Each structure stands twice: as C-alpha cells, then as structure tokens.
Amino acid sequence: MSELFRPLTIREITFKNRIAVSPMCQYSSVDGFANDWHLVHLGSRATGGAGLVISEATAVSPEGRITPDDLGIWKAEHVPELQRITAFLEAQGAVPGIQLAHAGRKASHQSPWKGRKAIPANEEGWQTVPPSAMPFLPSEPAPIELDAVGIVQVIADFKAAAQRALEAGFKVAEVHAAHGYLLHEFYSPLSNKRTDRYGGSFENRIRLSLEVTEAVREVWPKEYPLFVRISATDWTEGGWTGEDAVELAKALRTKGADLIDCSTGGNVPKADIPVGPCYQTRFATRIKKEADILTGAVGMITTAQEAESIIAEGRADLVLLARKLLRDPHFPLHVAQELGADVTWPLQYERAKPRP
Numbered sequence: 001m002s003e004l005f006r007p008l009t010i011r012e013i014t015f016k017n018r019i020a021v022s023p024m025c026q027y028s029s030v031d032g033f034a035n036d037w038h039l040v041h042l043g044s045r046a047t048g049g050a051g052l053v054i055s056e057a058t059a060v061s062p063e064g065r066i067t068p069d070d071l072g073i074w075k076a077e078h079v080p081e082l083q084r085i086t087a088f089l090e091a092q093g094a095v096p097g098i099q100l101a102h103a104g105r106k107a108s109h110q111s112p113w114k115g116r117k118a119i120p121a122n123e124e125g126w127q128t129v130p131p132s133a134m135p136f137l138p139s140e141p142a143p144i145e146l147d148a149v150g151i152v153q154v155i156a157d158f159k160a161a162a163q164r165a166l167e168a169g170f171k172v173a174e175v176h177a178a179h180g181y182l183l184h185e186f187y188s189p190l191s192n193k194r195t196d197r198y199g200g201s202f203e204n205r206i207r208l209s210l211e212v213t214e215a216v217r218e219v220w221p222k223e224y225p226l227f228v229r230i231s232a233t234d235w236t237e238g239g240w241t242g243e244d245a246v247e248l249a250k251a252l253r254t255k256g257a258d259l260i261d262c263s264t265g266g267n268v269p270k271a272d273i274p275v276g277p278c279y280q281t282r283f284a285t286r287i288k289k290e291a292d293i294l295t296g297a298v299g300m301i302t303t304a305q306e307a308e309s310i311i312a313e314g315r316a317d318l319v320l321l322a323r324k325l326l327r328d329p330h331f332p333l334h335v336a337q338e339l340g341a342d343v344t345w346p347l348q349y350e351r352a353k354p355r356p
C-alpha cells in the first residue's frame with residue numbers, strides 16, 4: 001500500500017491521506033472576508049483528494065495583515081463565510097485547517113500584483129509593530145517596537161481568533177511562526193534586539209511563540225490538532241539555525257503543539273537559499289527525530305515519488321504542497337493510481353477515474 005495514502009490520526013482527527021494543502025495567500029479579500037474565490041480555491045483542492053486543506057495566512061487583527069487584501073478572522077462577522085467553506089471541505093472528505101497569522105514588520109504592503117511595496121500609514125496603510133524598530137527593507141517606513149501592552153494584545157488576538165476558528169468549523173489550527181512574520185521576528189536574533197524578557201537569550205526570544213501557542217491550545221479542543229509553522233533556518237550567518245529550530249520544537253511540544261510545519265527563511269531580504277527539489281525536507285526529518293514530534297515537509301515537493309518517499313522513509317508525517325496544487329488541484333487523485341492506491345473520487349467525477 002502507498003504510505004502517502006495511508007491515513008494519519010492526530011489526537012481524534014483522522015486525515016484520509018498524508019497530503020495537505022499548504023497555506024497560500026490569495027490576496028482576494030475585502031475587509032478580511034472570505035468570498036466565492038476562497039470557496040472555489042480551497043474547495044477544488046478538497047475535491048481533488050487532499051486529506052487536509054489549510055486556509056491561507058488568516059490575520060488575527062487588522063494590523064496583522066500582510067496586505068489590505070488578506071483573509072481575516074479578527075471579528076465575529078468573518079465566521080459565517082468561513083463556515084460555508086469548512087462545511088464544503090468536510091463534505092468532500094477533507095479536514096479543514098486554518099493558519100492564524102500576524103505579519104509584524106512585513107504588514108501594510110501592497111498585494112503582489114499591485115507592486116508589493118510598503119504602504120505608508122498616511123496612504124491607507126497602518127503602523128507596523130515588530131519586536132525591534134527595524135524595517136524589513138531599509139527603504140521601508142520605520143516600524144514601532146511592540147511594547148508590553150501590545151504583546152499582551154497579540155496573545156489575546158491569537159486566542160480570540162482560535163475561538164472564532166472553532167466556531168467557523170475548522171478542525172486544525174496552525175500558528176504561523178515563520179517567513180519573517182511577527183513570531184519569527186521575535187525568535188530570530190537578526191530582527192530581535194530587545195533587552196526585556198522577550199529579547200536577548202534564546203529562551204526570551206522564543207517566549208512569545210510559546211505564549212501564543214499555549215493561549216491557542218487553551219481554547220482549542222483537546223481532541224483537535226494544533227500545528228505550528230516555523231522557519232527552521234534564516235539561511236544567514238548569525239541568524240536562526242537548525243539547532244535552534246529543534247529546541248523550539250521541543251518547547252512547543254510542551255505547550256500542546258502536535259506537529260511542526262517545517263519551512264525556512266523569510267526574515268532576511270537577501271538570504272542565500274539553496275532552492276531545489278525537497279530542499280527543506282531535511283529540517284522536517286531532523287526535527288521529527290531530535291524533538292520527538294510529528295512534522296510536515298514543505299517546499300518544492302512536486303512529484304508522486306518525492307512525496308511517497310518522504311512518508312515511506314519516515315522523513316516526515318505529512319507533505320504540504322503549494323505550487324504543485326495550484327498547477328494541478330487534483331494531483332492526489334491523479335497520482336493515487338501511479339502509487340497503487342485505490343481512492344474514492346467525487347461521484348460527479350467518477351466517470352473520469354482511470355481503471356486498472
């Protein structure tokens with residue numbers, strides 16, 4: 001039997017296979033609301049056979065958005081449209097997941113097709129709040145260091161967002177602590193120059209990630225999985241390392257995290273990243289072995305053989321696919337036969353299922 005198509009149970013949630021839709025920003029919301037685009041985008045990956053479908057980075061507060069077009073979950077009014085989506089995902093046999101996010105100093109930017117530039121606060125942008133008053137790019141508006149009151153508010157925003165996510169019908173919550181966004185900014189020494197209890201030592205720099213994870217776990221049902229996406233390295237001398245990532249994963253496990261979604265980079269504009277097939281998988285493998293926690297592998301996994309080998313060889317417990325599923329939403333259905341797995345197709349598509 002294909003290991004990629006073998007079910008996986010975490011806590012009391014069972015995924016029908018090990019293929020997850022990685023969170024991918026769509027920049028298609030108005031005031032944070034989900035709409036028909038999100039339904040079709042996420043829904044088509046569910047009909048395509050993925051076992052877990054995770055929403056894009058979903059802002060826990062308005063100031064936590066990357067762009068004005070980001071999906072949000074900072075108010076109760078966002079819940080009904082998200083309920084519509086989660087109901088459809090579950091009806092297709094997929095587990096609905098949500099990534100909870102705060103962009104920190106990388107907030108208040110234009111969407112990619114609008115130029116990506118930082119939006120000044122006096123031009124319909126908003127004030128960004130990182131751990132230290134350092135912009136991502138020297139040319140960008142100066143951020144304001146997040147103060148003690150702001151830190152308490154961030155934790156509360158993540159917790160409240162998790163409660164709304166539960167009301168919306170999600171069964172997996174993922175804390176976004178990667179890609180140079182707020183929590184990654186705190187744990188990386190390249191962006192955190194604080195001298196209080198949230199800066200300096202390794203223990204201080206990871207404190208906010210642990211407190212957010214703990215707060216989300218407090219309201220997230222014990223039978224539902226909690227993931228954390230981290231950047232396992234900054235790919236930059238003097239920055240966050242693979243060794244650091246292992247120790248963070250160990251600490252996150254004590255706060256109720258069930259799986260570490262292992263990405264890399266994003267906190268330094270000109271990092272030297274050796275991009276290639278499965279280039280980040282080794283971090284998932286190391287964390288799985290050394291931190292004794294489930295992991296997800298992501299990054300340039302594009303073939304059935306690559307995905308199968310990652311699971312079959314015990315290098316990770318899930319594979320999270322992004323661009324591959326943009327090119328082919330029905331990739332899981334297409335590769336099942338190639339891997340010798342007999343999977344159920346949507347009844348409406350059954351006539352197209354290849355026969356042995």
